[in-house]
Amino acid sequence: MKEGIDKGLPTGWASVRLGDLVHLEYGKSLVKSTRVEAGKFCVFGSSGVVGLHDRFLVEGPAIIVGRKGAAGSVHYSAENCWPIDTTYFIRGSQYLLAKFSYYLLRSLNLERLEASTAIPGLNRDQAHDEIVLLPPLGEQNRIVTKIEELFSELDKGAESLKTAQAQLKVYRQALLKHAFEGKLTAQWRADNPDKLETAAALQQRIARERQARYQQQLADWQTAGQAGPKPKTPKPLPPLTAEELAELPELPEGWGWVKLGALIDEPAYGTSKKCDYETAGVGVLRIPNVVSGKVDATDLKFAQFSPEETAAYRLETGDLLMIRSNGSVSIVGKCALVSPPDTAYLYAGYLIRLRPLQPLVQPAYLAQLLSSHELRKQIEYKAKSTSGVNNINSGEIQSLVLPICGLTEQKLILAELESKLSEADQLDQTLTTALQQADVLRQSILKKAFCGQLVKQDKNDEPAAALLERIRTERTTSPARGRQAKLVSKPLTNC
Numbered sequence: 001m002k003e004g005i006d007k008g009l010p011t012g013w014a015s016v017r018l019g020d021l022v023h024l025e026y027g028k029s030l031v032k033s034t035r036v037e038a039g040k041f042c043v044f045g046s047s048g049v050v051g052l053h054d055r056f057l058v059e060g061p062a063i064i065v066g067r068k069g070a071a072g073s074v075h076y077s078a079e080n081c082w083p084i085d086t087t088y089f090i091r092g093s094q095y096l097l098a099k100f101s102y103y104l105l106r107s108l109n110l111e112r113l114e115a116s117t118a119i120p121g122l123n124r125d126q127a128h129d130e131i132v133l134l135p136p137l138g139e140q141n142r143i144v145t146k147i148e149e150l151f152s153e154l155d156k157g158a159e160s161l162k163t164a165q166a167q168l169k170v171y172r173q174a175l176l177k178h179a180f181e182g183k184l185t186a187q188w189r190a191d192n193p194d195k196l197e198t199a200a201a202l203q204q205r206i207a208r209e210r211q212a213r214y215q216q217q218l219a220d221w222q223t224a225g226q227a228g229p230k231p232k233t234p235k236p237l238p239p240l241t242a243e244e245l246a247e248l249p250e251l252p253e254g255w256g257w258v259k260l261g262a263l264i265d266e267p268a269y270g271t272s273k274k275c276d277y278e279t280a281g282v283g284v285l286r287i288p289n290v291v292s293g294k295v296d297a298t299d300l301k302f303a304q305f306s307p308e309e310t311a312a313y314r315l316e317t318g319d320l321l322m323i324r325s326n327g328s329v330s331i332v333g334k335c336a337l338v339s340p341p342d343t344a345y346l347y348a349g350y351l352i353r354l355r356p357l358q359p360l361v362q363p364a365y366l367a368q369l370l371s372s373h374e375l376r377k378q379i380e381y382k383a384k385s386t387s388g389v390n391n392i393n394s395g396e397i398q399s400l401v402l403p404i405c406g407l408t409e410q411k412l413i414l415a416e417l418e419s420k421l422s423e424a425d426q427l428d429q430t431l432t433t434a435l436q437q438a439d440v441l442r443q444s445i446l447k448k449a450f451c452g453q454l455v456k457q458d459k460n461d462e463p464a465a466a467l468l469e470r471i472r473t474e475r476t477t478s479p480a481r482g483r484q485a486k487l488v489s490k491p492l493t494n495c
Contacts, residue, residue, distance in 0.1 A: 010452025014464040019128025027083035046070035056080035061098035071122040072110030107446035136461035176372040182252035196254030261398025265355040275301035290336035313346040318363035333379035
């Protein structure tokens with residue numbers, strides 16, 4: 001060992017290339033037909049366990065590192081397992097504690113090495129060139145024990161936070177259920193019986209408003225010199241049958257069951273024009289921009305549009321953008337409410353525009369209603385597919401059955417929801433922040449551990465230099481496992 005190599009390092013520690021300490025081997029693909037869901041060996045992809053198999057590729061304990069997709073993620077398997085071809089794996093060594101290597105790799109944040117522009121990928125040579133500090137074997141044991149003690153306490157706290165988040169989701173859905181059963185406004189109805197209308201009167205008003213909407217659109221089209229397509233005559237929507245109504249819950253006085261198509265213009269599909277980040281032009285909203293339930297324009301693509309195309313895909317305040325197609329059925333049907341700043345954008349083909357008839361329904365009322373459990377059940381039933389792509393079309397959207405009440409009561413419901421959901425959102429943000437802080441604390445613990453600051457050094461421990469000699473011997477007798485271990489004087493930059 002060169003003089004000065006251990007200068008400034010914790011007592012008995014050594015600085016070494018990661019690739020001279022462990023070797024990242026390539027996982028092996030499994031033919032789909034060979035997968036056995038009833039197998040006992042875990043199959044690992046970059047994101048973790050993706051299935052089971054009746055055979056294994058590597059004997060445990062093993063460490064699995066994401067190579068493609070969730071590049072740089074690190075997983076631990078105490079048992080025999082099968083890492084697939086989107087991963088690297090590290091075999092166990094008699095001279096390195098597997099759990100020590102696992103936590104060491106987690107401390108490196110290998111995700112930061114990902115530099116691809118398409119599918120995220122981790123370059124093995126770059127990972128091998130990382131410089132790490134290696135403690136004596138005895139201290140490795142103490143480090144692992146201390147990390148797991150501290151992580152156990154953090155995990156208990158995080159589990160409580162996640163339980164609280166889950167309870168908040170239940171609370172939100174219970175609140176929406178009560179809102180659209182009329183329970184939040186029961187007292188108002190009792191105090192204002194003269195402001196309620198019968199279900200039959202409600203249906204007649206809907207029919208009048210739809211016709212008035214069409215006449216206005218027709219007049220606007222004629223005033224504009226008949227530019228663009230002529231407005232379509234509203235299709236008569238078949239009323240709910242007695243059998244359908246019999247299967248629906250009873251509604252309060254002044255409420256009625258209607259199909260969504262009676263409350264909106266004909267749904268309009270978005271543009272199929274190719275968009276990208278480089279083209280100057282108009283911003284086009286896509287699934288990532290609306291999946292959170294509101295329009296988020298921080299990641300926009302652009303395209304050039306003619307005046308006719310702009311008119312066809314324009315947005316108005318109060319429109320709803322619904323995701324109509326996705327691999328995850330839980331994403332299909334999610335809506336974002338368009339606000340004034342959002343009207344500067346157009347929208348893409350995997351979205352569909354719903355334009356509420358505002359004399360009949362408040363856009364925010366409709367947005368909240370479509371996120372309720374009962375409407376989600378309808379949407380997912382219609383959208384679910386075995387092809388891998390779930391889709392809901394215009395006709396299916398219009399056929400959704402929902403409860404409606406008068407505008408005054410809708411506004412009262414929205415006020416109640418806004419107040420209570422705002423409190424829930426604030427609490428949810430507090431919980432999310434606490435979980436993020438727990439993750440930061442975990443990384444801080446790992447950083448201290450692998451800089452020699454988490455546990456005390458013991459002068460009686462055998463120095464890491466001697467351990468490295470044995471690792472070099474082990475790797476010499478197993479050349480496929482990688483290059484010989486050697487000490488380096490390059491400092492560890494994150495200590």
